[in-house]
Amino acid sequence: MARLALCVGLDRAVLALLLARGWPVAAGLVTLVMISRFLTVELQGYFFTFVSLIAWQSLVELGLLQAIVHFASHEAATLSWTHGRRIEGPEPARQRLRSLLHFSLKWLGAGALALVAALLPIGWILLGSGDGAVRDSARAAWVLLVPLAAINLTAAGAFAVLEGCGKVADVGFGRLVQSVGSVLALWAALAGGAGLYSLVLQAGVSALIAVGWLAGCYGGFFTQVWRLPRRIGAGIRWRSEIWPFQWRMAVSWASGVLIAQLFTPLLFASCGPAPAGQMGLALQAFGGINMLALAWVSAQVPVYGRLIALGQGRELDRLFWRAVLQSAGALFLLLACVLAAVWELTVLRSPLSARLPPLPLVAVFCVVSLANHLIFAQATLLRAHREDPFMVLSLASGAVTAVMCVTWIPPYGLAGAVAAYAVATLGVGLVGGTTVFLRKRREWWLMEGNARAAKESA
Template identity: 40%
Template sequence: MKVSILTDPDFSSFYFFKPTIHTKNPLHSAVTRIVNRVGLSRAILFTLFARGWQIIAAPITLLLVGHYFNLVQQGFYYTFSSVLALQVIFELGLAFVITQFASHEFAALSWGHAGQVHGDQKAINRLHAILRRSVVWYGGVALLMALFILPAGLFFFSSHETAGSTVSWQSPWVVLVLAASAYLPIIPILAAIEGSGQVAQVNRLRLVQGIFSSALTWAAIAGGAGLYAAAATFIVNVIFGSGWIARTYPALLSAIRHQKDEAGLSGFSWKREIWPMQWRIAVSWASGYFIFQLFTPILFYYHGPAQAGQMGMSLVIANMLNSVALVWLQANTPVMAQSAARADWQTLDRVFAQVFWQSVAVSWVGSVAVLAVLELFSSYPLAQRLLPMTDMVYLLAAFALTHVIGALAYYLRMHKREPFMFLSVLGAIQVALAMWYFGRRYGSTGMVMSLLVINLVYGLPSALWLWLRLRKIWHQPAGQVK
């Protein structure tokens, strides 16, 4: 029997792990104890499978880029992503807010057949209202990307490309922006489904998307498509994401399209309930752009695409480690958010304490392992496509500290608040100025060293202080978040 991915909404044909095993085998019992000890729930496992594929695929992509692209192409390839990330300024952090909102509403809701939502009618109306408005919002963001980011990229790359360069980048940039824009309206629906507790299901989708997008990217690179390969991920995500939602949650899509009066019935107010948190997260995320995405454009501008390409490839490794470490936090978002909604501080603290230390351990141990592998293969040609070893040490150490800061912020955001806005803005100003000054004068070494120092002296101490202070204030004995 043939199985189509789009007609197999739960991806049962792709199960790699059966979470419940009834056996008296001592080996299986030992494995079960280890799994429980490490905190590998079903949601975490499928999230790890998706991240695990990224771990497998990323080195292959790096090898193919290093083999088929010259240094100039590599610089364009990775700087594309940094310039495209400007979309966060228009997106305004809404996806994270939707996930939190859905988690809180699903404390009184459950999923039924074909994506029907059952439970408290007011909560259903509120969920449908925010989803409908969010899809419209992301549609507007897609239009803004086409109107602003597309021409901004054309101007930036044409103004600073290497003299005599024969790299064909104009059409690939246009295709990349259009494909990314097409995926935007899908984001809020997936965010709501994940926030409802369907973490494992959404990450099965992401696993399948990851496998097919990697395959298309590799085929494009090896087949001579050049920089068009940068758009492969978004093309696959649009096809599989839209098809899966339409097949698995048709009732939800119908409600989003046709039920017009839910906001009035529910009393839902975007201005009162969404915007206060959204604009703060938007400022924090825009600050994050200046902290994490300025590396390659600055190096591209002052030192050319070759050095920008080295930084871009190194950042892929650092971001991959951070992405894997975040699994433990992201997979437990519904549990923590629903605990915060019920003012069940004991459960919230217990779950967070466990996943925090697990994720930090993964971040630091993973960084050491990556450095060991890079040192072992330092004589290989691909090593020349990365930053020097000393710079890699500074970079991974800075990102490991960033993970700790982000985890503390994650905990506080479970309360449907964004208290890190002011700290993020101050941090972004410091990092942006340091990136510009030290990057212009000292290249990649100045950039990664300045990021590490800022995280040590400002980022981590201020984040820890704010976390301790607000946790004490918000978790009053009366159970009311002030």
């Protein structure tokens, strides 16, 4: 079993990410059933309105959490962990890690306060319609929910620092405990008749577990780094180092949201709810499968940053391509299972097959998923260099997708939406992304070779 796990790359970090990403997918299905069972149609509308409004916190983050992971991995390259879960190493690296921790928590803390200041009145006004008793209950639940969501946002910054410092497995299991505990609290509250206060209990349990886990397991680390005496000029400069990377990631994220959220509304307006539901279900299902398979690549992000900081390009390439092959193999098996299941449902003429796209379109989704997998893996390695050269491609892919959706969806319906998705992903994302990836890798190999030659000559 140990040899098999080594062969497929199923180490502790990958397993933690698989569990942390797989649990919400399974739990989400149960949550949908419980919502339909214990909430009225009116309360269900309030419930998902709450969820949509809280999702706006990603506008506060602006790609910072991913940037924290990449920057922390570089700063932790020359640092090591002690048995007491503290760090030791060169003073300049510790100073830069201290600066990153201070900046991250202050940015997210200020963003959390801005989130409270903005979402409280927006929700209060938006939730003003409806029955008086339901309206008052919804507003009271909203006032309690928003500050708890702000606490969870700030805690996410601390998790990101730990992940960048190499504690991928610990962070994965910590987030899994947080997710399991909060979801169980949600289910218990729904079954107990708490209504909209179920979301408040879920956010409260999530914040309590996050803060308790961070303080109990790594309180000494955060105290050590936070209280490290500051040396003038020794920290990270946000404006010149982090921001040029962060805003590019934010633009790429916004383009991805456009691509994911454009198909369903256009299909709904042009062809009705049935094809819109088929497209939405397919996008969510294949997106979740891809996130699971990418665990092999994502688990190595701190290692990539450390190898880049140490100038070990050959080892970096070896680890990256091994992770890509392992994750692609897992994705291929998952997609084969999906195709077999859809084929079986189609042959049996099951009513469930009407909820899914036809088998030929599912096959197209499988091909697009494999392409997206390679694109995301390439983007992960490029961002490990604290650069995001895919930003222009993300904008181009979003623009091409928008044009093709408007052009192809009205006359061709679901087939037109899938074709637009495939052309944008394969034509712009895969071809353009691979071209940029190979060009950047050649540049970095040349820079590393020149640095090695200069070092040897000296």
